[in-house]
Amino acid sequence: MNQAAAKPRTSKLIKGATGDWEIVVGMEVHAQVTSHAKLFSGAPTGFGGAPNDHVSLVDAAMPGMLPVINGECVAQAVRTGLGLDAEINLRSVFDRKNYFYPDLPQGYQISQYKQPIVGEGTVTVDLADGETVTVGIERLHLEQDAGKSIHDQHATMSFVDLNRSGVALMEIVSKPDIRSADQAKAFLTKLRSILRYLGTCDGDMEKGNLRADVNVSVRRPGEPLGTRCEIKNVNSIRFVGQAIDFEARRQVGLIEDGGTVEQETRLFDPGRGETRSMRSKEEAHDYRYFPDPDLLPLEFDQAYVDQLAAGLPELPDARKERFVGAFGLSPYDADVLVAEKENAEYFEAVAEGRDPKIAANWVINELAGRLNREGREIADSPVSTEQLGAIIDLIGEGTISGKIAKDLFEIVWAEGGDPRVVVDERGMKQVTDTGAIEALVDEIIAANPDKARQVREKPAMLGWFVGQVMKASQGKANPQAVNALLKEKLGV
Numbered sequence: 001m002n003q004a005a006a007k008p009r010t011s012k013l014i015k016g017a018t019g020d021w022e023i024v025v026g027m028e029v030h031a032q033v034t035s036h037a038k039l040f041s042g043a044p045t046g047f048g049g050a051p052n053d054h055v056s057l058v059d060a061a062m063p064g065m066l067p068v069i070n071g072e073c074v075a076q077a078v079r080t081g082l083g084l085d086a087e088i089n090l091r092s093v094f095d096r097k098n099y100f101y102p103d104l105p106q107g108y109q110i111s112q113y114k115q116p117i118v119g120e121g122t123v124t125v126d127l128a129d130g131e132t133v134t135v136g137i138e139r140l141h142l143e144q145d146a147g148k149s150i151h152d153q154h155a156t157m158s159f160v161d162l163n164r165s166g167v168a169l170m171e172i173v174s175k176p177d178i179r180s181a182d183q184a185k186a187f188l189t190k191l192r193s194i195l196r197y198l199g200t201c202d203g204d205m206e207k208g209n210l211r212a213d214v215n216v217s218v219r220r221p222g223e224p225l226g227t228r229c230e231i232k233n234v235n236s237i238r239f240v241g242q243a244i245d246f247e248a249r250r251q252v253g254l255i256e257d258g259g260t261v262e263q264e265t266r267l268f269d270p271g272r273g274e275t276r277s278m279r280s281k282e283e284a285h286d287y288r289y290f291p292d293p294d295l296l297p298l299e300f301d302q303a304y305v306d307q308l309a310a311g312l313p314e315l316p317d318a319r320k321e322r323f324v325g326a327f328g329l330s331p332y333d334a335d336v337l338v339a340e341k342e343n344a345e346y347f348e349a350v351a352e353g354r355d356p357k358i359a360a361n362w363v364i365n366e367l368a369g370r371l372n373r374e375g376r377e378i379a380d381s382p383v384s385t386e387q388l389g390a391i392i393d394l395i396g397e398g399t400i401s402g403k404i405a406k407d408l409f410e411i412v413w414a415e416g417g418d419p420r421v422v423v424d425e426r427g428m429k430q431v432t433d434t435g436a437i438e439a440l441v442d443e444i445i446a447a448n449p450d451k452a453r454q455v456r457e458k459p460a461m462l463g464w465f466v467g468q469v470m471k472a473s474q475g476k477a478n479p480q481a482v483n484a485l486l487k488e489k490l491g492v
């Protein structure tokens with residue numbers, strides 16, 4: 001465990017009836033490897049499809065079938081390890097993890113136990129309050145997913161769908177370096193972001209392509225680790241936070257009432273916002289792990305790793321640094337933009353040849369705000385990077401005011417079109433012609449002689465005049481010109 005994470009942070013402690021408690025969280029994240037074929041068979045991995053449509057004889061564990069490792073899944077695991085700044089093991093071993101489940105036809109899962117493909121690494125997590133936490137990665141191993149039992153199709157029978165059986169998963173295990181629900185959510189968000197940048201897992205939690213087992217324990221600050229409970233298969237980042245908060249409170253209540261925490265596996269019930277006991281926790285030796293005799297140890301050389309490293313894309317941390325360093329964005333704005341690769345790319349396209357801060361402002365406040373309200377992704381934004389860029393250019397050239405630009409954005413959002421043409425056709429151009437503005441200024445002053453007298457004692461009233469002139473011009477008058485003319489004519 002790294003030093004910073006080992007030190008209790010007083011602000012993260014929770015209050016019990018008998019004093020403060022520290023929450024300790026570690027996570028095991030199952031991430032589905034992005035690959036067209038399964039880990040040991042050529043069957044497709046696409047989501048959906050009729051039950052048992054994506055199943056080879058290997059996935060169904062027919063007698064005599066032999067697994068063959070999928071090279072792309074190995075490459076994806078190595079890329080992920082590199083993205084987590086982790087040690088890559090040039091030799092790893094596949095083991096059988098034995099247990100019975102109706103949707104596990106082999107009677108064992110092929111996984112990696114003592115010698116995983118990826119060793120220790122780190123994830124740097126920036127929190128909204130400005131705190132930075134380094135979460136250690138213990139390991140990453142490759143393993144098979146199981147099938148799915150379906151219990152809601154028939155009154156007395158259950159069905160088994162093996163479409164997922166044999167799909168490659170990366171199990172990413174963190175160290176117990178997380179100290180609050182917020183840190184856990186931020187860690188999972190960051191991990192998901194890294195995987196999506198790498199293209200090694202699509203991070204789609206609704207489809208179950210990324211799910212977290214959350215290990216929670218509590219202790220008095222400075223004391224050894226307490227007994228943990230594992231909350232299985234939490235499939236949303238929000239639920240991870242709720243499950244930790246509930247579970248920590250439950251454990252504190254239990255211990256303060258004189259009880260002890262039993263090591264067990266629990267389920268999170270999102271409807272009730274609570275965790276429930278599922279089964280007492282099994283130990284590794286219960287699974288009778290042994291090296292799979294059908295598979296040779298997995299070996300590759302450093303040149304293979306180097307070649308994959310050379311092909312890695314820019315990751316969120318590096319991109320954030322560039323947005324702050326080269327573009328002068330605030331760390332907060334940079335964080336918001338880099339969290340999703342698509343947002344970062346959209347922003348960069350708009351910022352190209354323009355003021356990056358103005359571009360960031362429009363992407364974060366106008367565009368992302370609008371997309372959020374409508375529950376849409378930037379990939380299907382009705383306003384393209386070219387259109388948003390043109391709107392920003394029109395402001396920069398003084399053709400339209402910032403206020404009109406927002407109206408223009410709305411029109412382009414709803415109706416599309418070239419912003420320049422829209423401005424022409426709808427007469428949205430800013431009036432910089434001093435003569436035209438002067439006429440409006442004279443008109444407003446003449447109509448309000450009392451206020452025109454008062455403004456000399458109360459210069460703050462100038463704002464009222466500016467507002468009236470802008471309104472009379474339907475927002476098209478150049479605000480600087482209006483201000484200057486009013487000051488001159490009112491003598492303030």
Ligand code: MN
Pocket residue numbers: 030143171
């Ligand atoms: Mn696993």
